[in-house]
Every structure is written in C-alpha cells, then in structure tokens.
Amino acid sequence: MKFSLIDNQPERAPGQQDSAVAPLIDGIGREVTYLRLSVTDRCDLRCSYCMPERMQFLPKKDVLSFEELAVLVDAFIARGIRKLRITGGEPLVRRDVLQLLERLAERRHTSSLQELCLTTNGTRLAQHAADLKRFGVDRINVSLDTLNRETFAELTRRDVFDDVMAGIRAAKAAGLTIKINTVALKGINEAELPDLISWAHGEGFDLSLIEVMPLGEGMTERSKDFLSLQSVREQLAQRWTLDPVPYSSGGPSRYVRIAETGGRLGFISPLSHNFCDTCNRVRVTCTGMLYTCLGHDGGIDLRDAVRSDDGLVRFHALLDEALGQKPARHDFDVARIDTPSTVRTMSHTGG
Numbered sequence: 001m002k003f004s005l006i007d008n009q010p011e012r013a014p015g016q017q018d019s020a021v022a023p024l025i026d027g028i029g030r031e032v033t034y035l036r037l038s039v040t041d042r043c044d045l046r047c048s049y050c051m052p053e054r055m056q057f058l059p060k061k062d063v064l065s066f067e068e069l070a071v072l073v074d075a076f077i078a079r080g081i082r083k084l085r086i087t088g089g090e091p092l093v094r095r096d097v098l099q100l101l102e103r104l105a106e107r108r109h110t111s112s113l114q115e116l117c118l119t120t121n122g123t124r125l126a127q128h129a130a131d132l133k134r135f136g137v138d139r140i141n142v143s144l145d146t147l148n149r150e151t152f153a154e155l156t157r158r159d160v161f162d163d164v165m166a167g168i169r170a171a172k173a174a175g176l177t178i179k180i181n182t183v184a185l186k187g188i189n190e191a192e193l194p195d196l197i198s199w200a201h202g203e204g205f206d207l208s209l210i211e212v213m214p215l216g217e218g219m220t221e222r223s224k225d226f227l228s229l230q231s232v233r234e235q236l237a238q239r240w241t242l243d244p245v246p247y248s249s250g251g252p253s254r255y256v257r258i259a260e261t262g263g264r265l266g267f268i269s270p271l272s273h274n275f276c277d278t279c280n281r282v283r284v285t286c287t288g289m290l291y292t293c294l295g296h297d298g299g300i301d302l303r304d305a306v307r308s309d310d311g312l313v314r315f316h317a318l319l320d321e322a323l324g325q326k327p328a329r330h331d332f333d334v335a336r337i338d339t340p341s342t343v344r345t346m347s348h349t350g351g
C-alpha cells in the first residue's frame with residue numbers, strides 16, 4: 001500500500017479523498033480513536049487463564065512484516081487514530097519490535113498520533129527499558145498478578161518472577177510511566193490484592209484490576225477463577241477510603257484514588273459492569289485481522305489490502321465495513337463464563 005512521502009498521508013485515488021481521511025465512526029455513533037496492535041501471538045509465558053501450555057502459534061509467513069505494520073498504522077492514523085498500544089502475545093519477544101517502536105514513536109511528531117503505549121509481561125524489560133524511554137514511548141503497562149514467586153511460577157508456568165521484577169525496576173529507573181495490570185483471580189491472588197496495590201502505589205505506579213474474561217478454548221475453568229471486581233471493591237472499601245476520580249487513560253479502566261496510599265486504582269470490569277457504551281477501540285492482530293470487539297469472533301482481514309500496491313481503496317472500504325458492523329456490546333455473562341465467547345485467546349487478539 002502506498003503512502004505520500006510528503007505528509008505521511010495515504011496517496012488517494014480520485015474520489016477517495018473523503019473516505020481515506022474520514023473519522024472512524026461506528027453504526028451507533030461511537031468514534032474510534034484507539035488502536036491496539038498485536039505484533040505477535042507468541043509469548044515466553046503461559047499464563048493459565050490466557051493460553052494452554054501447548055499453544056498452536058500462527059505460521060510466520062502469515063505475520064505482517066515491520067514495514068507492513070508501519071503502513072497499516074499510518075492508514076489508521078489517517079482515519080483519526082490518536083492512541084496506539086503495541087501488545088501481543090508478548091511484544092518484546094518479536095525481534096524487530098524495537099525498530100518498529102522507534103519508527104512509530106516518530107509518528108507523534110509527524111502525524112496526529114498523540115500517544116504510543118506498550119503492554120508487556122516484563123520478562124525482557126530489563127534489556128529494553130532504556131531504549132523505550134529514549135524512543136519516547138509514553139507509557140507501559142506491565143502485567144503482574146502476584147508478588148509471590150511460587151504463585152507466579154504456577155500461574156505463568158515459568159519461573160521468571162525475578163526477571164519481571166528486574167524489568168520493572170529498570171523501567172522505573174529509566175523514567176518510564178508504569179501501570180501494573182493485575183487479573184483478579186479467586187483463591188489465587190485474591191488475598192494478596194491489598195499487598196499488590198500497596199506495593200504498586202509505594203513504587204509510584206497506578207494499578208488496574210481486571211476481571212477474567214471467557215476468551216479462548218481449553219483454558220482453566222473460568223468459573224473457578226472468576227472474581228467479581230464489585231465484591232473486591234466492597235472489600236477494599238472496608239480497609240481504605242476509595243475516592244472516585246474522573247481520570248481516564250483513554251481505556252476501559254474506571255479509577256479511584258486511595259486516600260491512605262495516595263495512589264490510583266483502576267477497575268476493568270467487563271463482566272460485573274459493562275462499559276461498551278463508551279468503547280473507542282479496535283484491535284488488529286499480527287496477521288492483519290481487524291476485530292472491532294474483543295468479545296466477538298467476527299473479524300475483517302486487512303492483510304491482502306496492506307500487502308498489495310493498490311490496496312488503499314480496499315483498505316478504507318474494509319475499515320468502513322468493519323466499523324459499520326462493530327457490535328454494540330460484548331455479551332460476556334458470569335452465568336455462561338465457562339463457555340468461551342470467542343475461539344481466539346486474548347494473546348491472539350491483543351490485550
């Protein structure tokens with residue numbers, strides 16, 4: 001797909017001007033300004049709620065190259081994407097991801113992209129934190145469900161807790177803004193959530209709690225793991241003063257400030273509290289599949305359009321088609337949590 005070298009906007013075919021720059025507005029009027037791009041479905045951990053030990057990964061030939069990903073991002077920016085999150089799988093296991101991040105970080109100076117963020121499990125952060133800071137990555141989310149080494153090894157099926165903690169220390173030392181993401185799991189990290197929150201706030205990090213979602217087949221029984229954040233919030237409110245704050249990071253977290261720790265705590269509660277009315281996001285996988293809802297299987301394949309020289313018109317037509325079909329809401333339901341809402345895992349779609 002070709003781009004103009006002058007203004008970094010897609011070259012437009014006659015009559016295409018409008019759709020190539022029109023904002024992404026879905027069928028019920030929600031404007032999409034946030035792209036989550038999964039750059040690999042591979043990972044060096046095997047979190048039990050995310051993927052099975054013997055995971056079938058996508059063939060490498062199907063995965064978009066560095067250049068193809070950059071072209072795809074540019075086309076999205078031309079349609080009004082202002083926030084970009086690079087995710088996976090584990091993005092830092094992809095060999096050329098640092099180059100890609102460096103290239104995309106430049107876009108904040110040459111296009112309307114305002115924010116570049118990264119979600120990582122932290123295992124390789126110690127090697128890369130300084131570069132991420134140098135490129136100007138705005139914020140990183142580090143996923144950490146426990147401060148207990150044994151629980152970590154059991155949950156992720158890999159004994160690398162020390163690497164993750166070293167990564168978090170390196171990221172803090174490099175001056176990156178860090179948020180910790182913690183999936184709340186019944187009977188696994190339930191009892192230590194207050195300790196995790198106190199630790200994060202003591203380090204100067206925001207922390208968001210996440211409800212486990214029924215994504216992907218063949219994982220642990222979700223009903224055993226599921227912990228409602230409504231009940232977690234009630235428990236925390238007995239210990240601390242939780243003051244709701246209007247802060248938004250542009251994602252689905254709803255925040256409170258804890259008076260006693262001084263830190264911010266987010267709740268991502270797709271099951272106990274649906275937040276689809278304000279959804280501003282779409283996701284693209286490393287093979288170029290566009291998903292307009294995390295909780296639905298229907299997707300649109302952008303790869304051929306990205307790979308062909310004259311694919312731009314088709315690309316924007318596919319975007320418009322996908323936006324027109326963006327579901328009003330996911331249909332996650334605690335009562336059906338053991339039945340996956342999607343065949344694909346979160347690691348495939350991009351968290």
Ligand code: SAM
Binds near residue numbers: 090182350
């Ligand atoms: N590997 C990176 C990481 O773990 O941060 C990025 C990808 S991971 C899929 C993104 C986030 O999704 C992580 O915070 C992870 O805990 C979360 N996640 C994975 N599967 C989930 C599920 N079924 N329900 C809720 N969160 C999930």
Ligand code: SF4
Binds near residue numbers: 043047088089143347
């Ligand atoms: Fe890997 Fe992230 Fe999934 Fe854990 S949650 S298995 S780190 S992709």
